[in-house]
Amino acid sequence: MTYAIDGWFAISPQDGVHLIGTRCTGCGTVCFPPRRGSCPNPRCPGTDMEALPLPRRGRVWSYTNACYPPPEPYVAARPYEPVTLAAVELDEVGIVVLGQVKGLTVDQLEVGMELELTAGPLADGPLVWMWGRAS
Amino acid sequence: MSAVAVLGTGLHPWGKWGRPFLEYGVAAAREALRDAGLEWTDVQYVVGADTIRNGYPGFVSGASYARELGWNGARVASCYAACASGAQALDIARARILAGLCDVALVIGADASAKGFFRPVGGDRPDDPDWLRFRLLGATNPAYFALYARRRMALYGSTPADFAAVKVKNALAGSLNPMARYRKPVTAEEVLASPMVADPLRLMDICATSDGGAAVVLASESYARRRGTGFVRLAAVSTVTPVFPNTVLELPDFATDSTAAVPAPERPFRAAIAHAAYEEAGTGPEDLSLAEVYDLSTALELDWMEDIGLCPPGEADKLLRDGRTALGGSLPVNPSGGLASFGEAIPAQALAQLVELTNQLRGRAGSRQVPGARVALAANQGLFGHGSAIVATT
Numbered sequence: 011m012t013y014a015i016d017g018w019f020a021i022s023p024q025d026g027v028h029l030i031g032t033r034c035t036g037c038g039t040v041c042f043p044p045r046r047g048s049c050p051n052p053r054c055p056g057t058d059m060e061a062l063p064l065p066r067r068g069r070v071w072s073y074t075n076a077c078y079p080p081p082e083p084y085v086a087a088r089p090y091e092p093v094t095l096a097a098v099e100l101d102e103v104g105i106v107v108l109g110q111v112k113g114l115t116v117d118q119l120e121v122g123m124e125l126e127l128t129a130g131p132l133a134d135g136p137l138v139w140m141w142g143r144a145s
Numbered sequence: 146m147s148a149v150a151v152l153g154t155g156l157h158p159w160g161k162w163g164r165p166f167l168e169y170g171v172a173a174a175r176e177a178l179r180d181a182g183l184e185w186t187d188v189q190y191v192v193g194a195d196t197i198r199n200g201y202p203g204f205v206s207g208a209s210y211a212r213e214l215g216w217n218g219a220r221v222a223s224c225y226a227a228c229a230s231g232a233q234a235l236d237i238a239r240a241r242i243l244a245g246l247c248d249v250a251l252v253i254g255a256d257a258s259a260k261g262f263f264r265p266v267g268g269d270r271p272d273d274p275d276w277l278r279f280r281l282l283g284a285t286n287p288a289y290f291a292l293y294a295r296r297r298m299a300l301y302g303s304t305p306a307d308f309a310a311v312k313v314k315n316a317l318a319g320s321l322n323p324m325a326r327y328r329k330p331v332t333a334e335e336v337l338a339s340p341m342v343a344d345p346l347r348l349m350d351i352c353a354t355s356d357g358g359a360a361v362v363l364a365s366e367s368y369a370r371r372r373g374t375g376f377v378r379l380a381a382v383s384t385v386t387p388v389f390p391n392t393v394l395e396l397p398d399f400a401t402d403s404t405a406a407v408p409a410p411e412r413p414f415r416a417a418i419a420h421a422a423y424e425e426a427g428t429g430p431e432d433l434s435l436a437e438v439y440d441l442s443t444a445l446e447l448d449w450m451e452d453i454g455l456c457p458p459g460e461a462d463k464l465l466r467d468g469r470t471a472l473g474g475s476l477p478v479n480p481s482g483g484l485a486s487f488g489e490a491i492p493a494q495a496l497a498q499l500v501e502l503t504n505q506l507r508g509r510a511g512s513r514q515v516p517g518a519r520v521a522l523a524a525n526q527g528l529f530g531h532g533s534a535i536v537a538t539t
């Protein structure tokens with residue numbers, strides 16, 4: 011399977027899908043997308059970022075959908091079905107991460123609801139991380 | 146902090162005219178010079194707010210405008226700061242005036258925009274988050290506005306009817322503004338029946354993209370006093386960046402900063418932008434006669450009201466419903482009609498906000514006049530951590 015982007019998420023048969031973040035070895039700040047170079051904490055001179063899998067679950071911070079096909083470089087499915095998006099606050103690390111939602115429409119979502127990371131294909135094939143119903 | 150004088154302002158009407166952006170900018174510049182009673186050859190410094198969708202001339206807009214007006218040997222700068230470009234251009238001109246390096250500056254911004262959603266500039270750029278958010282998620286600008294709107298509904302109980310009431314208010318003000326693109330009053334029913342774009346926001350909740358141009362002549366206070374014509378003071382320009390960790394999901398980001406190691410700052414980004422302007426001007430929300438805020442969506446106007454301190458978080462809907470922020474209310478918000486009536490012409494928009502502030506403070510806003518206006522604030526936010534607020538006073 012091709013990933014739509016390298017190094018941002020991983021799929022393992024044992025633990026499912028998770029996002030890959032980085033943690034500053036100096037101050038412990040966690041980032042997504044994974045970051046190279048300097049720590050985003052302005053009071054930390056750290057430049058050593060270690061990759062780590064991020065928590066797979068979180069609570070919906072907000073959500074929406076795209077009722078019209080988004081413009082390129084997005085490749086919209088034909089016929090087009092509204093894409094659902096959710097911003098999910100990950101457990102433990104205090105990061106809100108945006109993603110498409112798989113298998114749920116806006117009517118089935120609520121702020122505060124628990125979701126779990128999964129993956130799914132874009133219309134032209136490559137896989138991207140997606141939010142799904144918590145198991 | 147000392148102020149600089151706003152000596153003249155000009156606008157090219159907003160619309161979808163299909164002509165080159167330079168035409169709009171030059172028309173606005175000539176109008177601003179006429180208003181100031183100055184000649185183009187009196188201008189010592191010209192600053193252009195850039196447009197990134199109109200080729201090379203747009204990236205060097207200061208020089209493009211100077212060339213179009215006829216090379217006059219003035220010093221020049223061009224700058225881009227997304228939606229805050231116009232304010233950034235003002236700040237650059239103001240700094241040179243306050244440093245005593247020039248007396249008269251002309252600031253110009255204009256845009257010619259394509260139809261439909263803003264899309265990233267062309268080419269495959271997997272290192273550019275603005276390209277990637279479209280490629281990976283199909284996350285348009287309205288999608289982000291909708292996330293804020295839904296969050297507001299969940300936190301504060303705002304409703305689509307509240308959002309529609311913002312549009313109704315702004316459309317009414319815009320109907321009185323000859324420079325606005327949309328000049329027809331609308332009803333809440335019309336807003337609520339318009340097509341859903343990004344749930345919970347409908348077509349009429351979301352600002353359009355427009356063509357338009359705005360220009361402002363700034364001068365040192367001593368120069369303005371010598372002319373003896375009276376002037377509005379530009380008392381503050383805030384262009385602060387966010388403070389880590391930024392816990393609001395901003396365009397075009399995939400994620401917020403983490404609060405794992407450092408707690409969230411006292412003020413979120415939008416509130417910090419306004420706070421810095423108040424502090425620089427030595428004023429506060431209680432001093433305001435009116436405010437122009439960046440209503441990219443109807444719901445976002447309510448967020449901004451709280452961010453600029455008009456009321457505590459969650460209470461903007463009530464101020465709106467009580468008519469306090471309408472023309473004739475105790476503190477009109479977007480008396481120009483706002484983005485709801487103009488649509489966004491990115492590099493011109495923050496300048497157009499100052500034009501409205503100036504018209505109000507000079508008592509020449511016609512049927513939109515806020516009686517006795519003394520202090521006014523305008524605020525906006527762009528992409529990638531650019532945002533701005535300005536305070537103008539009589």
Ligand SMILES: [Zn+2]
Binds near residue numbers: 035038050051056
């Ligand atoms: Zn660090």
